[in-house]
Amino acid sequence: MDKPDTGLSPVVKTIAYIVAVPIATFGFYIALHGHLTPGGGFAGGAIVATITALFLVAFGRSIIKGLHAKAFSSLRTLKNIGITAFGLLVLASLSATFLHRFLTSSTWFFQASIPFGANPGELGTAGAIPIMNIFVGLEVTMGLSLAVILLLVIGEEKECLENSKARKGGQKKMSTLFTATAKGGKAE
Amino acid sequence: MKNSFRAASLAILFILLIVAVLSIRPFGQPRETAMDDYFIARAQQETGSNNVVTSIVFDYRALDTLGETTVLFAAISGMFALFLGEKGGKNG
């Protein structure tokens, strides 16, 4: 690592900013319409997580130096929120026969009825399935983003997360933890 | 020597798989379709979802999907433990 990796040319960076919005919209569309069209939470979450990979490629590792440790742990928190909410929904569904009847008492929450057979499809149907799609999409998005970030962070030797604050609890910086892990294999 | 042994075992595996696929049913004609016909016929009434695959993943087999997301969660947590974990062990 002779010189700092600052990413590709300004053209690529600008195009990355422009393209990120349609990608996010498409991912949200896929995740929200999981009960009407092919797709669902997993596919939509994977699509949204490609924005992270796109920015990491376009901006290089310099974007990681600007990544605050608090933002990093908030990604973790969102992932945990996603899987916890999804698990609670599934466990709550055990008390009902089917999830469609789980939220049936409310009349405004994805509860419109659909005609049976082939139909044009309406967004506000399917009961709890869109909600579970949203939470699964949250979990998959944050999980895959964290996976990509971790696989790239570990390649950076010293500067990664340099300006990050100390994590809560212990007084160690994340960069210290990282350096300890990366240099662990060297001979004493 | 070692490579020829591996190649021979691979060829035997290939022949066995070919024999297996010659005795399988023809493509496009599944035999046991009672469960899937039930899902196709009843998924709209019972779950309200137009997409039968989604209604199976998130409704009929929701516990299966919970286990699947748990596997994903465990994999990401394993990456955290590998990359950012505390220093420990004799090799650190």
Place this chain on the structure above:
Amino acid sequence: MSIPFIAVIILAVLGIAALLFKRNMVKIVIAINVIGSAANLFLVSLGYRADSVAPIFTNAPKLEMVLPTPQALTLTSIVINMAVVALMLSLAVLFYQKYKTLDSGKRRLSG
């Protein structure tokens, strides 16, 4: 003779051949991914019914549909495959950082 099952066998044998003959860890990870893709293709082709459409009622042209359960299981399999590949790739990165090589025959992880 059915072409998709032959394709499944070719994919699986290619993956196993790469597992047997390659020692680069990234290639091993790719081989495991290919084997997983073979399993996914086998599941999906098991669920195909001739002259049918995808099991989605939104603007469906007709009501004869392929089997939905193998597709749901394939969705599960894809996600688990992805998680396993991510974990194996991170192990490969750690191996490279420790030993400066990707050859799995050079060093053992315990050393």
